[in-house]
Amino acid sequence: MTQADLAGTTGLRQATISEVETGQEGTKLATLLCVLAALDLEITISSRTRDSHDIEDIF
Template structure:
């Protein structure tokens, strides 16, 4: 399944959904990646300050990948960008 994500909150919600689909708790995910449960909670809330390396560990633990693509310029409205 592919999902476009443009904000930290959207990414956090997607990660939370993926974790729930796997049937694991925040604590279990945190243990797998060697972090604290509050780190997972922070990521899922879309909080600022998450290290890229931590995010990549979370994605790997959930069997997710990041795909980067160019944004289309169909709209000039700044609200459509974010």
């Protein structure tokens, strides 16, 4: 699926899809959820384990 295809499915701009794809700062949660829904994906949130890295190490 291209960015243009995903933009058409979500009603978002292709530039917005590109920003999400490249990890641009400032992406709204609603935008991310819209993209995930269009891709038939979901976010799962769970408690961190003691061995989890600091958030700075992940990103």
